[in-house]
Amino acid sequence: MTAVGDIRGTTTDRRAVISLLRRLRSPEGQANPLPLWQELRAMGDVVAAPWGGAHFVTGFDACDQVLRGRTWLAPDFAWQERQPNPERWQAPATQEMTRTLSRLNAPVHTVHRRSLNNPFDRRGLDGLSSQIAAHVTRLLDDLGRRLRDDGEADFVATVSEQLPVRTVGQWLGIEPEHFAHVLDFTQRQAFAQELLPTKSELAVSAQATLDMRAFFTDLIRQRRKRPGDDALSGLIRFWDDRYPDDRARADQAVYDLTMFVTVASVETTVTLLTNAVAFVTQDPARAEWLRQNPDHLDGAIDETLRYDPPIHLNSRVAGDDTVLAGVPIAKDTVVHVMFGAANHDPRRNEDPHVFDIHRGGSHLTFGGGAHYCLGAGLARLEARQLLSQTLNRFPTLRPIGSPTYAPRMVFRRATSLKVTL
Ligand code: HEM
Structure with a gap:
């Protein structure tokens, strides 16, 4: 275990950071990003990006401070326009995403978020529980x-890729x-949100956006x-109440929110479901214990979220000169x-590389x-x-090997998990 104690500071070794980012995106890095996160953290709590200005x-603490701090803002249109190269954000898929909730700042963000009316509070979830x-x-x-016909099956294609789209689809009143x-364009548009998308990735995302x-x-x-009485009608x-004389504006807001909730909910949850089943069932004793002790299901799910977060990276901009x-x-x-x-910072979670459903540890996987x-x-x-x-x-369900993931840096996407009995 490395990187204990007071790390702070920033590395100046550009080449080391470039190599690390390349490896994070590679199939090997996707298969097991843990050593790369550890390497990056050992460079400092705050590491200069090789391209400068980022x-x-x-x-963990520094990430938490950024996510919760009022002076750290989402990179919105106003910020893009102040940049020396605003054309960098002109790709249609990038523009589309910049209008969504996660790229808005107060006061506009507050109004848009409120319009969703906290749909997944306890009452909302109780209503959805039997459908799910x-x-x-x-x-x-x-x-x-x-499993009966072929002796094995792909858990991603058969189950985990299907559940989130059915759940959000039914909530919005989308026909099966x-x-x-919906699943297909959700997967294709995600490229635009990569850290440094290539031209061909942006072209895939542009078509998905259309x-x-x-x-x-x-x-x-x-x-x-x-x-x-579905969420979309609400x-x-x-x-319409807010813009009674401007139907186009009302439709734009409804589109931005509906599209974003769909995109935000599908792939992230696919990855969580796949990882949870893989991590629990790869150890038969753990699977059997959890089957007999369902009170610990929540612990297993939060440890999955901590251990392998479905979103690897999220961006903010400094609202003022500051020190981090x-x-x-x-x-x-x-x-x-x-x-x-952050989730594997040993100053916050001891022995972070150990998957432990009794940990009760902390994670930032849902932001802050x-x-x-x-x-x-x-x-x-x-x-x-x-x-x-x-x-x-399926008490004897076992993975055949580990899950596979798409070569992405920002949104992790589980692509396959072969299972058998
Ligand atoms: C394991 C699954 C999920 C993960 C890991 C995840 C992660 C995140 C993270 C990290 C953020 C913060 C983004 C930021 O700080 O800018 C976020 C925001 C959001 N998520 Fe999720 N999410 C998941 C599932 C869902 C689901 C199922 C829905 C809806 C049905 C959803 C809807 C949203 C929305 C609407 C926001 C924007 C909130 C805002 O900017 O005010 N997410 N999610």
Whole structure:
């Protein structure tokens, strides 16, 4: 174990940071990012990015300070315009994402967030619980058939990729025949949110953005004709009341929120569900113990979230000249919060490389402060229902090897997990 004690400071070794970022994105880095997070953290709590004008934040406390601090802002349109090279953010998919909740700052952020009306509080989750349980049962029926017919199955394609899109889809009132399309554009648009997307990645995201816009625009148009008691109808009512004379503006706000909640909820939860099942079932004794002690399911889920966060990196900008972990940061400088490095900071979680469902440790996986994940309760509920039913219906389920992940740095995407009985 390295990197104990007071790390602080920043490295000046550009080449070491470039090599590390390359390795983080590679298939090997995706398969096991833990040693790379440790290496990055050992360079300092705040590490200068090789391209200048930006820093990686690696220590738990420093990341927490950024996420919760009122003087750290989301990189919004106003910030982009102040940059010497604003054209860097002109790609359609990037522009589309800059309008969403996670890139807004107060007071606009507050109004948009309020319009969602805290949908996944205890009452909201109670209402969704039986629907999610029913989705899980049907998906596990399908898994059972595949295991019986073929002797093995891909847990990602059969179960974990299906549950989040069904959950958010039903909540928004999307017809099931569209779920595959929604999943597809969700996966393609994520490239634009990579740290340094290539031209071809941006082209994939641009097409996905067009598909996404066409889909949700039509969905909103149809819902206006036949409103109901679903979440999308509620959003339309809120924004129509706010802009009674400007239908286009109301529709834009409804689109931004609906699209973002869908994008924010699908891949992240797929990765959580896949990792939770993989980490628990790869140790038969752990799986059996958890089956008999379901009170500890929540502990297993939070340890999964800590150990392998579905989002690796999130960005903020300094609202003022400031000092972070001893490093001076000028106003408007970008900092990239590294969730995995922070969650594995041994100053916060002892022996961080050990997966321990009794740990009761801390993690920043759902962010913090004004932008704290609105769907944290929903993601946990999906994971609890899935783990519980999986362990009870398939007590001998085992992964064949480890999950595989797409070569991305920002949004982790589990692509496959082969399982057998
Ligand atoms: C394991 C699954 C999930 C993870 C790891 C995750 C992670 C995050 C993180 C780190 C943020 C903060 C972004 C920031 O600071 O800018 C965030 C924001 C958000 N998440 Fe999640 N999320 C998950 C699931 C969901 C689900 C299921 C939903 C909705 C159904 C959702 C909706 C949102 C929304 C709307 C925001 C924006 C909040 C704001 O900016 O005010 N997320 N999420």
